[in-house]
Amino acid sequence: MSTTELTIRRPDDWHLHLRDGAMLEGVIADTSRHFARAIVMPNLVPPVVTTAEAAAYRDRILAALPEGDRFEPLMTLYLTEHTDPDDVQAGYESGLIRAVKLYPAGATTNSHGGVRDMAKAMPVLERMAEIGLTLCVHGEVTTPEVDIFDREAVFIDTVLEPLRARLPELRVTMEHVTTRNGIDYIRAAKENLAGTITTHHLIINRNAILVGGIRPHYYCLPVAKREEHRLALRAAATSGDARFFLGTDSAPHVDPMKECACGCAGIYTSINTMSCLAHVFEQEGALDRLEAFASLNGPAWYGLPVNAETIRLVRRAEPVAFPAKRETGAGTVTVFDPMFPLHWDVVE
Ligand SMILES: NC(=O)N[C@@H](CC(=O)O)C(=O)O
Numbered sequence: 001m002s003t004t005e006l007t008i009r010r011p012d013d014w015h016l017h018l019r020d021g022a023m024l025e026g027v028i029a030d031t032s033r034h035f036a037r038a039i040v041m042p043n044l045v046p047p048v049v050t051t052a053e054a055a056a057y058r059d060r061i062l063a064a065l066p067e068g069d070r071f072e073p074l075m076t077l078y079l080t081e082h083t084d085p086d087d088v089q090a091g092y093e094s095g096l097i098r099a100v101k102l103y104p105a106g107a108t109t110n111s112h113g114g115v116r117d118m119a120k121a122m123p124v125l126e127r128m129a130e131i132g133l134t135l136c137v138h139g140e141v142t143t144p145e146v147d148i149f150d151r152e153a154v155f156i157d158t159v160l161e162p163l164r165a166r167l168p169e170l171r172v173t174m175e176h177v178t179t180r181n182g183i184d185y186i187r188a189a190k191e192n193l194a195g196t197i198t199t200h201h202l203i204i205n206r207n208a209i210l211v212g213g214i215r216p217h218y219y220c221l222p223v224a225k226r227e228e229h230r231l232a233l234r235a236a237a238t239s240g241d242a243r244f245f246l247g248t249d250s251a252p253h254v255d256p257m258k259e260c261a262c263g264c265a266g267i268y269t270s271i272n273t274m275s276c277l278a279h280v281f282e283q284e285g286a287l288d289r290l291e292a293f294a295s296l297n298g299p300a301w302y303g304l305p306v307n308a309e310t311i312r313l314v315r316r317a318e319p320v321a322f323p324a325k326r327e328t329g330a331g332t333v334t335v336f337d338p339m340f341p342l343h344w345d346v347v348e
């Protein structure tokens, strides 16, 4: 008999875009329904750079939460070349700041204020290494000569490895790993390195974006790679290795910003992530490791307790329906379509 029910600790999302204002209000319930906590990305316009800005953003998130939902936003700071190490340390020591995010300038959505010259960020990075504060990285180079499909691998060789050689004590989370190279690099590290994997990168390869017509709702950054890379991600996610855990990178953009001549990067998966993941883990014969990936490995890496509550997943005979669109006060957001029926349902 195959498994049709599964109870796991309540999951957390270790890489999430909640946005702000009407978009935040429109999407937050899709996360707080299933997830207890999330590492909230700071790439707002303007970005969340100081501890005071992060505190104000946290208040706005809590104010947008539906009545009765218990959800803890774990705040991050957007690293710039002018970030003040003392402010970062104070934010960390107050318990508000859980990570600092490195966006190479120009690498992704709202990253123009990111880091151009790593040398200028060194004082902050040294302080973080000293106090044990985690650096989350969007691991892609932006050099125009480098092919977009190679940007993660080149980042590892030319930015990440030199940084970690110089600051071995620095804790680094490689966000949204998309390549075998990234997986191998994390596996080979002795310490202080972990990686988040998104839901969609376990499901799509680059064909989803390009075959049969250009499909903007499968476009995100880092861009999905070849099938061999997707298989490496699936192997890592389902391996039980504590260095790999869920970061959905759910990144809502309104449809007109996706369906146009120069569409935004980002895929919206908050609403059906747990169903998608149960499907993937079932396919891999690893349902017993879903809890490690979604609920245990992340807290261990960030030094936080595992959630006390549980969620129950049930495999239905009939497919579970999800809305194709999420309507928000900021506009309509298309929901990730895994291109197969989803049978796993989360029951409260
Ligand atoms: N992943 C994406 O494609 N987009 C993210 C930014 C990011 O995580 O790189 C966004 O904020 O829209």
Ligand SMILES: [Zn+2]
Residues within 6 Å of the ligand: 108, 138, 175, 176, 221, 222
């Ligand atoms: Zn990113």
Ligand SMILES: [Zn+2]
Residues within 6 Å of the ligand: 015, 016, 017, 041, 249, 251
């Ligand atoms: Zn992201």
